[in-house]
Amino acid sequence: MTKRTSQILGHSVLILLSIVFFAPFLFMVSTSLKADQQVFSDHIQWIPHPIVWSNYPEALKFFPFLTYLRNTLILCAGNVIGTVLSAALPAYAFSRLKWKGRDVLFYTMIATIMLPSQVTLLPVFLLFRAIGWTGTFLPLIVPAFFGKAFSIFLLRQFFLGIPQELSDAARIDGCSEWGILWRIIMPLAKPAIATIALFSFMGTWTDFQGPLIYLHNEKLYTLAIGLNSFLGRHGGEWNLLMAASTVVTVPLIIIFFVAQKTFVEGIALTGRAN
Amino acid sequence: MRRSERRAVLTGLMFVSPWLIGFLIFTLYPVIASGYLSFTDYRVLAPPRWVGMANYHSLVIDHDYFLPSLWDTIFMFLELPLSLIMGLALALLLDQKLRGIAVYRTLFYLPSIVPVVSSAVLWMWVLNPEHGLINSVLHSMHIPGPAWLASPAWAKPAMILMDLWGVGGGMVIYLAALQGVPTSLYEAADLDGANGWKKIRYVTIPSISPVIFFNLIMGVIGTFQYFTQTYIMTNGGPNNSTLFYAIYLYQNAFQYFRMGTACAMAWILFLITLVATFVVFKSSARWVYYEGETR
Numbered sequence: 001m002t003k004r005t006s007q008i009l010g011h012s013v014l015i016l017l018s019i020v021f022f023a024p025f026l027f028m029v030s031t032s033l034k035a036d037q038q039v040f041s042d043h044i045q046w047i048p049h050p051i052v053w054s055n056y057p058e059a060l061k062f063f064p065f066l067t068y069l070r071n072t073l074i075l076c077a078g079n080v081i082g083t084v085l086s087a088a089l090p091a092y093a094f095s096r097l098k099w100k101g102r103d104v105l106f107y108t109m110i111a112t113i114m115l116p117s118q119v120t121l122l123p124v125f126l127l128f129r130a131i132g133w134t135g136t137f138l139p140l141i142v143p144a145f146f147g148k149a150f151s152i153f154l155l156r157q158f159f160l161g162i163p164q165e166l167s168d169a170a171r172i173d174g175c176s177e178w179g180i181l182w183r184i185i186m187p188l189a190k191p192a193i194a195t196i197a198l199f200s201f202m203g204t205w206t207d208f209q210g211p212l213i214y215l216h217n218e219k220l221y222t223l224a225i226g227l228n229s230f231l232g233r234h235g236g237e238w239n240l241l242m243a244a245s246t247v248v249t250v251p252l253i254i255i256f257f258v259a260q261k262t263f264v265e266g267i268a269l270t271g272r273a274n
Numbered sequence: 275m276r277r278s279e280r281r282a283v284l285t286g287l288m289f290v291s292p293w294l295i296g297f298l299i300f301t302l303y304p305v306i307a308s309g310y311l312s313f314t315d316y317r318v319l320a321p322p323r324w325v326g327m328a329n330y331h332s333l334v335i336d337h338d339y340f341l342p343s344l345w346d347t348i349f350m351f352l353e354l355p356l357s358l359i360m361g362l363a364l365a366l367l368l369d370q371k372l373r374g375i376a377v378y379r380t381l382f383y384l385p386s387i388v389p390v391v392s393s394a395v396l397w398m399w400v401l402n403p404e405h406g407l408i409n410s411v412l413h414s415m416h417i418p419g420p421a422w423l424a425s426p427a428w429a430k431p432a433m434i435l436m437d438l439w440g441v442g443g444g445m446v447i448y449l450a451a452l453q454g455v456p457t458s459l460y461e462a463a464d465l466d467g468a469n470g471w472k473k474i475r476y477v478t479i480p481s482i483s484p485v486i487f488f489n490l491i492m493g494v495i496g497t498f499q500y501f502t503q504t505y506i507m508t509n510g511g512p513n514n515s516t517l518f519y520a521i522y523l524y525q526n527a528f529q530y531f532r533m534g535t536a537c538a539m540a541w542i543l544f545l546i547t548l549v550a551t552f553v554v555f556k557s558s559a560r561w562v563y564y565e566g567e568t569r
Contacts (some may be wrong), residue, residue, distance in 0.1 A: 007372060010370055010372050011372065013367065014367060014368075014372070014378045017364070017367075017378075017382070018378060018381045018382070019380055021382055021384075021385060021439070021442075022381055022384075023407060024385070024396055024397070024407065024439065025311070025384070025401050027396075027399070027400060028396050028399075031399065037331055040404075040405050041405075043410065043413075043414065044407065044410040044411070044414075052404070061428060074531070076490045085292075085353060086292040086293065086296070088291075089289045089291075089292055090289060090290040090293040090294075091488055092289055093285075093286045093287075093289030093290045094290070097282065097284065097285060097286050097289065097422055098278060098416050099279075099282040099283045099285065099286035099287075100282070101283060101287075101330060102284070102285050102286055105290060105294070109293065111295070112301050113299065114491070114547065114551055115301065115305070115499060115544070116496055116540070116543050116544055116546075116547050117499060118496065118499065118520060118523055118539070118543055119305055119308055119540045119541065119544045120300060120301055120304035120305060120308070120542065121304075121527075121540070122304075122308055122533055122536055122537055123298060123304035123307035123308050123312070123537075124304050126307075126318075126533070127299075127303075127304075127525075143296065145292070145296075145301065146292055146293065146297075146300060147292045147293030147296045147297075148298020149293070152293060177285060177289070178377075202387065205389060206390055206391075206504075207388040208390060208391055208502040208506075209502060209524070210446055213503075213528065214442065223389070223391075224389055224390075224391045225391075227392065228391055228395075231395055231398075231506065238399050238402075238405075239423070240401065241395055241399070242395075242396070244395075245395045245396050246393045248314075248337070248389055248391065248392045249388050249389065249392045250282045251388060252387055252388070253384065253387070256387050258386070260380075267446050267447060267450050268332040268450050274547065
């Protein structure tokens with residue numbers, strides 16, 4: 001096979017697969033712009049005719065996007081700040097300090113990543129219920145300030161790669177461990193911090209079970225459970241549902257394109273971590 | 275312990291304290307508490323009452339839904355080899371020097387960043403028996419499509435299909451691993467006259483086996499906790515065909531308020547996950563190769 005034919009073959013396979021992967025997106029956006037009768041036509045019509053832009057304002061009437069967005073962003077901000085702040089210190093102790101008991105605690109932490117969330121879900125729920133935090137954002141934010149194992153793990157992997165000489169030089173100059181972390185390590189670890197911030201943001205935006213259990217007042221709904229309750233009340237109105245679904249998805253896609261570099265670094269970090 | 279060692283331990287503990295405190299409150303205490311509650315009858319409004327093994331006993335013996343929910347969950351394990359093969363195949367396809375390869379990578383990856391709720395709602399429509407994307411395409415080829423989520427036989431395959439749309443998440447991890455395979459290994463294989471498939475089988479797959487292993491472990495754990503998609507799309511139906519373990523556990527806890535039963539289910543899940551992870555770990559000695567390891 002010549003190079004040229006193999007290239008053409010490669011492209012044709014990839015283009016075919018791209019169509020398959022992209023079709024659901026097109027179907028979503030196309031449906032979101034259709035009039036009712038066209039949604040239920042016998043054959044797929046990809047191009048909406050007429051284009052019903054008003055589906056969006058119509059959907060947003062029942063789906064208070066701005067309120068849900070604000071709630072989602074509050075949770076995202078809380079989780080990102082909490083995750084980053086609480087990951088740095090343990091990651092430092094697990095990578096750049098030598099002390100007895102370090103490895104035992106480190107492997108304990110790794111083991112918790114594999115613990116099914118259901119095992120802790122109910123007692124934690126009952127705990128938050130006992131102190132009257134259910135129905136508020138607190139159960140969905142406060143735990144992030146106590147270190148997420150996976151974020152600590154990723155940050156530790158990155159810290160391990162920073163030359164030890166930098167720390168030694170700072171210690172000779174009389175810098176404390178605290179000072180080394182904040183003045184030397186953290187500035188160097190910006191890409192890794194961006195990665196865990198991004199993962200935490202995406203995870204919180206997408207989270208379903210947490211808000212489902214803790215938030216019952218519609219005014220506090222996030223986009224995720226807001227969309228689900230919209231589905232409950234307007235099931236069957238596919239054009240409106242697809243409009244709402246598009247509105248929930250598009251911000252994440254924008255963030256993906258803006259932060260693509262951070263994504264790639266994050267994936268590389270996860271890959272190397274294995 | 276010498277004084278300097280003691281100081282080092284103190285500094286270490288101080289630095290890990292955010293995680294350590296969180297571990298005690300949000301992991302260790304709840305694990306013990308749910309273990310205790312699993313031996314009680316606890317309906318939230320009245321204090322827990324000790325009932326010994328009754329919850330476990332009635333789950334396995336009396337409950338009509340417990341064992342089926344376990345089998346239904348195990349059915350979903352079909353997804354693991356499928357997503358492994360698809361993810362790897364896509365990664366191999368994308369690991370070529372072709373013009374515009376970055377565009378393809380982005381396209382295949384995009385579905386995996388769509389929020390689960392959105393993709394669940396979208397796929398309810400894609401899988402719609404009459405007007406959905408898949409059955410419309412099948413219809414135009416004169417193939418009658420199944421009722422998918424409305425059919426007890428097809429609801430689980432429908433969910434697997436939907437999840438495979440998000441295979442890009444695994445794909446990019448394989449792709450990163452593929453790019454770390456030393457070219458010298460391929461050159462050596464060329465010298466030995468290996469063809470394309472043999473190179474994949476004897477060079478590529480062993481080299482990236484740690485990553486396959488990682489994805490497999492996470493896949494096993496994730497499958498037992500399969501929840502959100504199902505909760506949104508079918509909530510266990512039709513005819514309880516998608517009443518997966520995590521769904522039934524959630525219903526026990528938050529719909530029937532049988533916290534004791536739910537905690538017993540959580541602990542059984544914990545033990546099953548432990549055993550499954552242990553088996554995968556044990557088997558890994560046979561097929562996972564780490565760089566620099568001699569055998």
